[in-house]
Amino acid sequence: MNDRLRKYRNTMMMGIFIVATLIALIPLFGVLGYVVINGISALDLDFFMNLPKAMGVSGGGMANAIVGTLIMVLIASLIGMPVGILAAIYLTEYDRTSWLSIAVRFATDVLTGIPSIIVGIVIYTAVVLRMGHFSALAGGLALSIIMIPLIIRSTEEMLKLVSQSIREAGYALGISKRIIILRIILPTAAKGIITGAMLAVARVSGETAPLLFTALGNQYWARSLNEPIAALPVQIYQYATSPYAEWHQLAWAGSLVLILMVVILNLIARFAFRSRSN
Amino acid sequence: MFAKKSKLLTGILAGVLALSLVGCGANPSTPAGQEKAEPVNLTGSGSSFVYPLFNQQIEEYRKSNPHITINYQSTGSGAGIKQVSEQTIDFGATDGPMTEDQQTAAKGGKILHIPLTLGAVAISYNLPNGPKELKIGPAVLADIFLGKITTWNDQRIATENPGVTLPDTKITVAHRSDGSGTTYIFSDYLTAVNPEWSSKVGKGTSLNWPAGIGGKGNAGVAGAITQTPGSIGYLELAYAIQNNLSYATLQNKEGKWVAPSLQSTSAAAAAATIPDDMRVSIVNAPGADAYPIAGFAWALVYQDQKDKAKGTALINFLNWAVTDGQNLSEKLHYAKLPASLVSRVETMLKSVTSQGQPLMK
């Protein structure tokens, strides 16, 4: 094979990879651009301050849906983060190789792959039917099930990155294992764990399917965690499937807010990660 | 030093876990407010068809009754039936009546069907540069949806529309993909007028469609029709009007051609004989002005209310919704309930009790 042909082929392949990357980015800008253009005009102070109004009444907002999403994500985090982080500690610090940790890792992967709508169905039959009503708790619980495997995975990765010599140094000094884990390993990996947690939060805040049969939705403020509660993705979905142009407008604005939330979380997570690696 | 701090941390972690576990296990019953001024929270769900009207009625009612909060979610008629049966909501709403089996399956006893409003199902089509008015008889309509008539210039469509030039575009049928009361009313009509439809497809909220593409919700069907030249589909009249879709004129039981409108819908309800339990199909109704594909939407309410305060609030609201609340209907393209029916509905509401006491006098 002559060199010119090889060089030519090399240039061509490099070109192809660049083009592939550009193609991959087209939909991103397509989606973001459309959401921004359609959403921005409906985004005003009312949107963030007011409750949804009935059709034909101006000044309706999605304040309760935004707060509802925040509340359920908080519930999910309160359950999902401790469970996920502790389980990941077990997998890295206590038992890396036994059949139990292999099984737990496998379960984590399976749970990551489960369609979120199935989580909704299970929580509906197990929690909503038993409690007798839809609630913010049921919604938060459903989100926590989606969150747990994400947290386990990212935390495990981060704990594995902590150098083995730090652990050994700790043992050599006669420090107990618990202290090594809580005072040395966790703080060392903290930024990475927080990054993973934030990405998990970003991921669950956009979930629609598991909330349809658990949180239900609410056009007013929920006064307790035992009541149905509004959520931003669910509200977007409902407005998008209504026949009224005004509500479509709100759906776009809601999408914009949701995407902004997700992007900001991702940016902060990235930033935290960057400052760690520098 | 280390030990203390880490113990604290473990303690906090354990505490958070315990809290969250207690949180999801606990099942505190909502205290029942006895006083009238006590805030009452009602949750309902079901029919997406009544959602825009109901939503407005609730807002309006709240102006004079600020202590009553009614959360209504449009989850679909089937969900309304299922959830009211399982008592996960305080009331449901549906546009297809509950069957006998469903009524026996309800956990809280006897369920009343309270008529809320009337709706018409429009047959919308998308024919670019096509005729402004299109007539479709029952047999042709059934054969289009059965996939037997496949092009717009089919002889049988032409016969019903003399003098109209029809393009040779292929027909694309658009239908609901999710289960819905609209599908129920539409298939109820085709079952009533076409034996082949009745035996092959039948009526229900979800069907085994012989042809076409599915869209989710009325909006999904409206979108599919808007975006697909040559398409035809069925959807609630309000959605057809809102989306500026053309809709067909249908032939009613008396052989008259009638366009869907609030008047022709009310005419269908006025001509029908409505039984005492209000569960009635008014498709293919008699009467020269009656539009043939129309139906009621009902609220589903237990006759025996568990919670007196909630029950009272619910019954008072429904009573308002079928009387004063009806004035909001026409602006949103819903047909008013016939006056003769309203008084019967009020009698029905008076039969709702809690602990043996009637809730409304």
Add this chain to the structure above:
Amino acid sequence: MSKKTKLTASIGDQTLRLLTLLMAISVLVLMFWMGWQMFQSAGPSIDKFGFGFITGRVWDPVKEQFGALPFIYGTLMTSLLALLIATPIGLGVAIFLNEMAVTKVRMVVAFLVEMLAAIPSVVYGLWGIFILAPWLRETIQPALAKWFGFLPLFQGTPLGFGMLAGGLILAIMILPTIAAISGEVMAAVPNEQREAALALGATKWEMIRIAVLPYAKSGILGGIMLGLGRALGETMAVTMLIGNRPDILPSLFAPAYSMAAVIANEFTEATYDLYLSALVEIGLILFGITLILNVFARLLVWSVARGPKGGIS
């Protein structure tokens, strides 16, 4: 250290160990519990239809007859189409990021690709309805029909909605998964491999082809499988684009239905037990497929972690 503090230390050690153990086990329990819950709810349908449920082609809620084949078909077709599109592009992105881009470009592009994965499904669905489907109907499908219309894959009325639209939106959604995991395994290829290839006078592409890709092969395959797993279970966006018609048609232009979509569409409307149970059984099948896929993907990724296969040795 005094005896007393040692004792409390060991109690503390035990508590933390037990606590973490408990949480780890709870994840395992969660998986089995979810499977069990679904298996129970699917009971009536499993009893009634048996294996015929999977091969049944009729989904008729009115006549109480349920077969899952059209949904399995639609799910597989759209997912395979998505893989076909996303794999080469995803690999291209991974190679670009790992082997070509300078750090700053890599940081930015990697972040953008991650954002692609972060956009909520319901937003993709909206965009698909208003942008992607009309574009397919007016531009892409007529062109495909013109050039490749002799193939059954590209015949029929261009509707926009259908398997093509579903497959494309899935391709966008799984691309980041494939790019990220392929990138990860490529990064794991020792630099010596690359240097050796370059030292032998290989061009960059030859280096990638000889020293990187063979080494990362099974890991990339694992990444593709995880992408497939995501495609199979994706709900909202597919529901909004696939056309929702339970039928088995050869054309990519034709509307179809996916397993997750039928659950999303009909779960709230399943007014009798058998219907509900049939829907849950579809969920159970999906659960099973996810499980099997994960076993394979895991095995593949592990085999990479264990050692090189191929490459310069």
